[in-house]
Amino acid sequence: MAPLRLVAGIVALTLLIVIRRRKRLRLRASMPPGPELAWFGLGDNQRDMPKHEAWKTFTKWYEQYGPVVSVLVGSTNVIVLGTVKAATDLLEKRGSIYSSRHRQILAGEIYSGGMRGIGMPYGRRWRNWRSLIHSGLSIEASKNYKPQQSLEARILVKDFMDAADYKQLSFHLRRFAVSVVLNVGYGERIKTLHDKMVVENMEIDRYFLKILSSNSVWPILLRLPKWLQWFRWEPERMRHRDTMVYMGLLDGVKERIANKTDSAKPSVAVRGLEKQQDWGLNDIELAYACSAPWQAGGSTTSQAIHVFLFAMLLNPDVLEKAQEEIDRVVGRSRQPEFDDIDTLPYVDAICKEVLRWRPVIPIGVAHCNTTADVYEGMYIPAGSKVYANIDLMSKDPVAYPSPDEFKPERWLGPNPAPAFPFSFGFGRRQCPGMHIATNALFIVASKLIWAFDIKARVDPLTGRPVILDPDDMAGDLVRGPRDVPCVLQVRGNSEQTRALILAEAEAAETEALEFTP
Numbered sequence: 154m155a156p157l158r159l160v161a162g163i164v165a166l167t168l169l170i171v172i173r174r175r176k177r178l179r180l181r182a183s184m185p186p187g188p189e190l191a192w193f194g195l196g197d198n199q200r201d202m203p204k205h206e207a208w209k210t211f212t213k214w215y216e217q218y219g220p221v222v223s224v225l226v227g228s229t230n231v232i233v234l235g236t237v238k239a240a241t242d243l244l245e246k247r248g249s250i251y252s253s254r255h256r257q258i259l260a261g262e263i264y265s266g267g268m269r270g271i272g273m274p275y276g277r278r279w280r281n282w283r284s285l286i287h288s289g290l291s292i293e294a295s296k297n298y299k300p301q302q303s304l305e306a307r308i309l310v311k312d313f314m315d316a317a318d319y320k321q322l323s324f325h326l327r328r329f330a331v332s333v334v335l336n337v338g339y340g341e342r343i344k345t346l347h348d349k350m351v352v353e354n355m356e357i358d359r360y361f362l363k364i365l366s367s368n369s370v371w372p373i374l375l376r377l378p379k380w381l382q383w384f385r386w387e388p389e390r391m392r393h394r395d396t397m398v399y400m401g402l403l404d405g406v407k408e409r410i411a412n413k414t415d416s417a418k419p420s421v422a423v424r425g426l427e428k429q430q431d432w433g434l435n436d437i438e439l440a441y442a443c444s445a446p447w448q449a450g451g452s453t454t455s456q457a458i459h460v461f462l463f464a465m466l467l468n469p470d471v472l473e474k475a476q477e478e479i480d481r482v483v484g485r486s487r488q489p490e491f492d493d494i495d496t497l498p499y500v501d502a503i504c505k506e507v508l509r510w511r512p513v514i515p516i517g518v519a520h521c522n523t524t525a526d527v528y529e530g531m532y533i534p535a536g537s538k539v540y541a542n543i544d545l546m547s548k549d550p551v552a553y554p555s556p557d558e559f560k561p562e563r564w565l566g567p568n569p570a571p572a573f574p575f576s577f578g579f580g581r582r583q584c585p586g587m588h589i590a591t592n593a594l595f596i597v598a599s600k601l602i603w604a605f606d607i608k609a610r611v612d613p614l615t616g617r618p619v620i621l622d623p624d625d626m627a628g629d630l631v632r633g634p635r636d637v638p639c640v641l642q643v644r645g646n647s648e649q650t651r652a653l654i655l656a657e658a659e660a661a662e663t664e665a666l667e668f669t670p
């Protein structure tokens with residue numbers, strides 16, 4: 154009897170797999186092409202989905218299947234767009250349906266209480282959040298942060314000059330970037346990465362990344378009585394901790410406003426407190442919204458500057474041309490400032506090329522479509538996770554000939570290359586911090602070019618400059634060069650330049666007092 158039951162069981166299971174597979178294949182036949190579904194397991198493409206360096210696999214799929222590819226991961230349809238045309242057709246022109254985010258029960262709903270804007274689904278709550286963020290980060294608002302960005306950049310130049318080892322450069326860069334985004338969020342700067350504000354926010358980041366990469370929870374488990382939902386316990390405890398941190402930061406801003414001190418500088422928090430009612434945000438929602446610049450802007454900005462340094466190491470001729478431009482326009486008796494941008498087209502072109510050459514978010518942040526759609530005859534089910542292979546788009550050889558070469562010249566002259574704003578994503582979800590980020594990149598790049606010769610470190614074993622692999626990037630969601638082994642030598646009449654770096658950093662420290670409550 155037992156063997157008969159076993160055989161019946163196997164037959165039933167096989168039938169189930171076959172029926173399920175046929176159903177999925179029928180649906181897949183109308184969907185964009187993609188790798189074959191596995192026979193066993195969940196009968197999906199789980200095994201094909203890359204865990205690291207996804208842009209490389211996405212590019213292979215583009216070569217094999219074309220500009221729109223679909224894969225099935227568990228029960229989620231994943232769509233990968235490989236061209237600017239497909240991405241703008243869907244994510245921009247059909248933005249009313251492609252501007253949501255995929256449901257994240259653990260990281261988005263339970264841990265964040267639905268309050269972290271970057272993962273919020275499209276709808277009224279996100280629009281209110283985005284209005285606040287827009288008013289704090291818009292092109293107009295971004296001008297308010299230039300004085301602090303400039304002073305932080307002058308301090309950064311001195312920190313770079315004093316750095317005993319190239320490994321310290323990353324810490325200084327990170328300090329620069331987080332000081333900028335904390336100022337955007339709260340009108341406060343930090344002097345060191347040991348600041349309590351930084352340490353607490355970094356702990357939050359660590360937990361956020363951990364929970365983001367943990368296995369998702371089946372929605373059916375949410376029907377259990379709450380006290381039985383074991384997966385809630387830790388994230389809810391952490392949410393409580395985060396809420397205390399964020400509310401503490403917002404309370405600090407409230408106090409400064411109440412005391413009428415000048416140190417309540419323009420920031421997302423100040424804007425939010427002014428118009429909290431209009432955007433229908435309660436105190437906790439506002440406190441979470443103010444954390445968005447930190448969450449989205451710190452490592453992206455510092456990685457973009459790492460890419461700049463890496464590009465300068467690999468392209469000494471570009472650095473030389475930029476130095477020539479700066480010396481001619483600005484001279485050696487002061488550092489470049491924001492007002493110089495219109496007269497420094499080559500440096501500006503370097504910044505554009507940095508963002509194109511190695512986009513720091515290579516596959517963007519996935520969008521999600523709220524209703525089903527048909528694109529060029531291909532069916533895209535509602536709730537698909539839609540990625541844009543930004544890395545591939547930045548290498549389009551028609552728009553950007555010799556795309557692997559770092560060529561600022563492509564942005565100059567009578568026929569410049571088509572703009573590439575896509576490093577900042579697409580459509581209604583496009584990065585609202587792009588103006589602050591490009592300002593940060595320009596001010597740091599121009600000052601470093603003015604101050605230093607940037608050379609490859611000499612390998613003590615061979616006595617020769619370290620050989621760099623231009624494709625050696627590290628990181629998945631946000632990436633940057635794995636290593637930037639550079640030596641910075643103060644330029645020109647180095648005693649005079651040194652003295653100027655010190656004097657400008659000293660002046661910056663005095664200006665910085667205004668930003669330290």
Ligand code: HEM
Pocket residue numbers: 270271272283286290334337445446447449450451453454457513514517518519520576577578579580581582583584585586587589590
């Ligand atoms: C070089 C630096 C940066 C790059 C390359 C970058 C890139 C991106 C990308 C690709 C997205 C996703 C867009 C999409 O969904 O299509 C994004 C979202 C976002 N970025 Fe940035 N970003 C940078 C710096 C910043 C800065 C400095 C801030 C804040 C001060 C910021 C704030 C945000 C926010 C709040 C979102 C979420 C928008 C939403 O979901 O509606 N970013 N960014």
